[in-house]
Amino acid sequence: xxxxxxxxxxxxxxxxxxxxxxxxxxxxxxxxxxxxxxxxxxxxxxxxxxxxxxxxxxxxxxxxxxxxxxxxxxxxxxxxxxxxxxxxxxxxxxxxxxxxxxxxxxxxxxxxxxxxxxxxxxxxxxxxxxxxxxxxxxxxxxxxxxxxxxxxxxxxxxxxxxxxxxxxxxxxxxxxxxxxxxxxxxxxxxxxxxxxxxxxxxxxxxxxxxxxxxxxxxxxxxxxxxxxxxxxxxxxxxxxxxxxxxxxxxxxxxxxxxxxxxxxxxxxxxxxxxxxxxxxxxxxxxxxxxxxxxxxxxxxxxxxxxxxxxxxxxxxxxxxxxxxxxxxxxxxxxxxxxxxxxxxxxxxxxxxxxxxxxxxxxxxxxxxxxxxxxxxxxxxxxxxxxxxxxxxxxxx
Amino acid sequence: xxxxxxxxxxxxxxxxxxxxxxxxxxxxxxxxxxxxxxxxxxxxxxxxxxxxxxxxxxxxxxxxxxxxxxxxxxxxxxxxxxxxxxxxxxxxxxxxxxxxxxxxxxxxxxxxxxxxxxxxxxxxxxxxxxxxxxxxxxxxxxxxxxxxxxxxxxxxxxxxxxxxxxxxxxxxxxxxxxxxxxxxxxxxxxxxxxxxxxxxxxxxxxxxxxxxxxxxxxxxxxxxxxxxxxxxxxxxxxxxxxxxxxxxxxxxxxxxxxxxxxxxxxxxxxxxxxxxxxxxxxxxxxxxxxxxxxxxxxxxxxxxxxxxxxxxxxxxxxxxxxxxxxxxxxxxxxxx
Numbered sequence: 047x048x049x050x051x052x053x054x055x056x057x058x059x060x061x062x063x064x065x066x067x068x069x070x071x072x073x074x075x076x077x078x079x080x081x082x083x084x085x086x087x088x089x090x091x092x093x094x095x096x097x098x099x100x101x102x103x104x105x106x107x108x109x110x111x112x113x114x115x116x117x118x119x120x121x122x123x124x125x126x127x128x129x130x131x132x133x134x135x136x137x138x139x140x141x142x143x144x145x146x147x148x149x150x151x152x153x154x155x156x157x158x159x160x161x162x163x164x165x166x167x168x169x170x171x172x173x174x175x176x177x178x179x180x181x182x183x184x185x186x187x188x189x190x191x192x193x194x195x196x197x198x199x200x201x202x203x204x205x206x207x208x209x210x211x212x213x214x215x216x217x218x219x220x221x222x223x224x225x226x227x228x229x230x231x232x233x234x235x236x237x238x239x240x241x242x243x244x245x246x247x248x249x250x251x252x253x254x255x256x257x258x259x260x261x262x263x264x265x266x267x268x269x270x271x272x273x274x275x276x277x278x279x280x281x282x283x284x285x286x287x288x289x290x291x292x293x294x295x296x297x298x299x300x301x302x303x304x305x306x307x308x309x310x311x312x313x314x315x316x317x318x319x320x321x322x323x324x325x326x327x328x329x330x331x332x333x334x335x336x337x338x339x340x341x342x343x344x345x346x347x348x349x350x351x352x353x354x355x356x357x358x359x360x361x362x363x364x365x366x367x368x369x370x371x372x373x374x375x376x377x378x379x380x381x382x383x384x385x386x387x388x389x390x391x392x393x394x395x396x397x398x399x400x401x402x403x404x405x406x407x408x409x410x411x412x413x414x415x416x417x418x419x420x421x422x423x424x425x426x427x428x429x430x431x432x433x434x435x436x437x438x439x440x441x442x
Numbered sequence: 443x444x445x446x447x448x449x450x451x452x453x454x455x456x457x458x459x460x461x462x463x464x465x466x467x468x469x470x471x472x473x474x475x476x477x478x479x480x481x482x483x484x485x486x487x488x489x490x491x492x493x494x495x496x497x498x499x500x501x502x503x504x505x506x507x508x509x510x511x512x513x514x515x516x517x518x519x520x521x522x523x524x525x526x527x528x529x530x531x532x533x534x535x536x537x538x539x540x541x542x543x544x545x546x547x548x549x550x551x552x553x554x555x556x557x558x559x560x561x562x563x564x565x566x567x568x569x570x571x572x573x574x575x576x577x578x579x580x581x582x583x584x585x586x587x588x589x590x591x592x593x594x595x596x597x598x599x600x601x602x603x604x605x606x607x608x609x610x611x612x613x614x615x616x617x618x619x620x621x622x623x624x625x626x627x628x629x630x631x632x633x634x635x636x637x638x639x640x641x642x643x644x645x646x647x648x649x650x651x652x653x654x655x656x657x658x659x660x661x662x663x664x665x666x667x668x669x670x671x672x673x674x675x676x677x678x679x680x681x682x683x684x685x686x687x688x689x690x691x692x693x694x695x696x697x698x699x700x701x702x703x704x705x706x707x708x709x710x711x712x713x714x715x716x717x718x719x720x721x722x723x724x725x726x727x728x729x730x731x732x733x734x735x736x737x738x739x740x741x742x743x744x745x746x747x748x749x750x751x752x753x754x755x756x757x758x759x760x761x762x763x764x765x766x767x768x769x770x771x772x773x774x775x776x777x778x
Contacts, residue, residue, distance in 0.1 A: 096556075100674065101556040113599050115598075115613075117614055194629070202630050217629065217630045218588055299586055299588055386618050387619075389617045395593065399616075400598060408531055
């Protein structure tokens with residue numbers, strides 16, 4: 047025994063080709079070389095064939111003047127901007143649609159999902175009708191429906207609906223006054239930042255106090271008061287340093303102010319409503335996955351219905367809800383590319399639509415677009431995975 | 443979705459095909475027995491289908507003429523309706539053999555896309571349509587207007603150039619399909635609908651009340667429309683060019699589908715056109731009576747124009763599309 051121990055483990059008698067570790071490295075190396083060679087072959091062959099067919103290649107086109115207009119642009123853009131700029135305009139429009147759509151779909155979805163479990167017969171049936179209607183109609187049809195529903199009944203700009211001063215609704219969109227900050231407005235922003243910091247500190251203090259004494263603090267109302275009150279106070283002190291630019295009818299259309307196009311509204315409404323019907327079912331499934339004993343136990347301890355839902359049911363349901371919810375967020379983002387049907391200038395419409403046609407560089411443009419969608423989706427995925435890990439049941 | 447399909451097809455063709463010069467389209471076409479012709483999704487007078495699914499129009503006639511030249515049968519054509527976004531990819535990827543879809547000949551398209559334009563079958567120009575009750579009489583009064591147009595067209599660029607160079611503001615609302623553009627314009631989303639003037643007249647038929655709209659007199663661009671083929675197949679390029687030239691030459695010589703039977707013999711120019719003299723068909727790689735087949739089955743250029751464009755409800759006059767000998771600019775090299 048002693049002799050063996052000092053000599054270390056006996057020399058391996060396995061041949062290298064029988065060693066699982068060596069074999070796995072070998073096969074992985076072979077696979078890697080194959081994939082890389084295949085990739086290089088495809089790349090080289092594509093370039094050669096493009097050259098042979100006389101189709102222009104390269105990414106130089108991104109610097110050339112685009113020469114076309116885009117209706118919605120959050121960053122500075124005009125006809126003399128480059129194709130690269132047009133790409134960013136489209137990308138930002140896609141991200142805007144994805145973000146606003148996800149927020150709206152989540153809110154509607156959670157409300158409908160909880161309503162489906164309501165003890166009120168009418169509420170739960172209405173929620174069921176909502177879900178079954180909107181998830182069973184193809185999205186493109188819904189987009190056309192909402193677009194027509196918005197466009198048809200609304201009047202022309204000259205006969206705009208004008209419910210309150212400065213707000214105009216017509217078939218060219220919704221026109222709102224836009225605010226222009228004046229001197230002293232920075233103080234209001236500083237007040238808002240202070241309020242937010244205050245809320246964070248207060249929440250921590252309230253938690254500590256509850257842990258120590260068991261006394262609860264009305265954090266919600268206090269936060270609300272801080273966030274609204276403090277900036278408002280600053281506004282009063284500085285004498286309301288905001289001026290409003292009103293939309294005015296000039297010639298054919300309204301000029302000035304902020305406008306939201308009917309295309310944006312139609313796409314946003316249809317994406318939110320459609321995705322919300324799936325989210326509602328996910329929320330319902332998540333809540334029902336929590337053992338009934340949990341709510342019974344909470345009720346037995348004297349916890350009321352609302353805090354039971356908020357403190358006992360939802361935290362456990364979230365574990366079930368988050369992974370499929372992430373898929374719905376990804377779906378919504380990708381579905382936003384249907385924008386091209388109703389003239390909302392998203393990435394697909396602007397970049398793989400107009401730019402591709404003006405330049406004809408299909409391979410480059412489609413590659414860029416696919417890479418962008420992949421990056422957006424991976425980003426959402428990573429965020430949801432992080433949130434999922436954070437919400438996962440911690441076993442003690 | 444078709445866009446994506448054909449783009450992916452193009453990508454895979456480019457990536458995997460050992461050689462994709464698309465040589466000898468004629469052999470392929472003769473092998474399968476028909477021409478795959480890319481047309482519009484419905485533009486009256488140019489390429490449009492009736493309730494039985496039959497296609498007609500001056501663009502369709504180019505494809506029928508090519509089929510008549512190759513097979514002696516003008517019906518040996520299958521049609522692929524394409525949006526303006528899809529058209530070039532469909533041609534590059536080999537999904538169609540020829541694109542005859544009111545497509546404007548521009549430098550970029552001719553040089554950077556691997557394509558060749560085989561002549562001009564309609565000289566067009568971009569115009570504007572507005573509602574009569576707007577009280578607008580010419581394009582210079584359109585500052586601040588919302589303009590409906592189609593993505594992926596020269597129209598989109600011309601309108602930008604026009605408004606920019608005249609220092610006027612505008613909002614562009616660009617849709618993928620022409621039907622969507624028309625529907626949006628009709629429901630009042632835009633003040634102005636812009637496309638080629640021929641297209642304006644053609645689309646006006648589709649409006650709820652066509653008489654409430656008018657086409658402004660201004661023409662803001664040159665839009666020579668013609669058939670397109672892939673670059674690198676000169677034989678196919680020649681067949682496409684000469685199918686069109688045959689129709690124009692026939693009109694110039696006064697040969698129509700009605701009188702072609704009685705025209706044989708006599709004038710040497712007529713004899714060459716009808717294939718009784720010379721070896722033009724052989725040189726093109728088609729039958730000697732190629733041009734006679736075209737004229738007898740499809741008609742000459744003037745007949746095609748009159749049948750498709752000069753009738754109710756379009757009533758488009760020949761204008762610049764008249765023969766050069768009648769004060770227009772339609773001119774074909776001679777068959778000799």
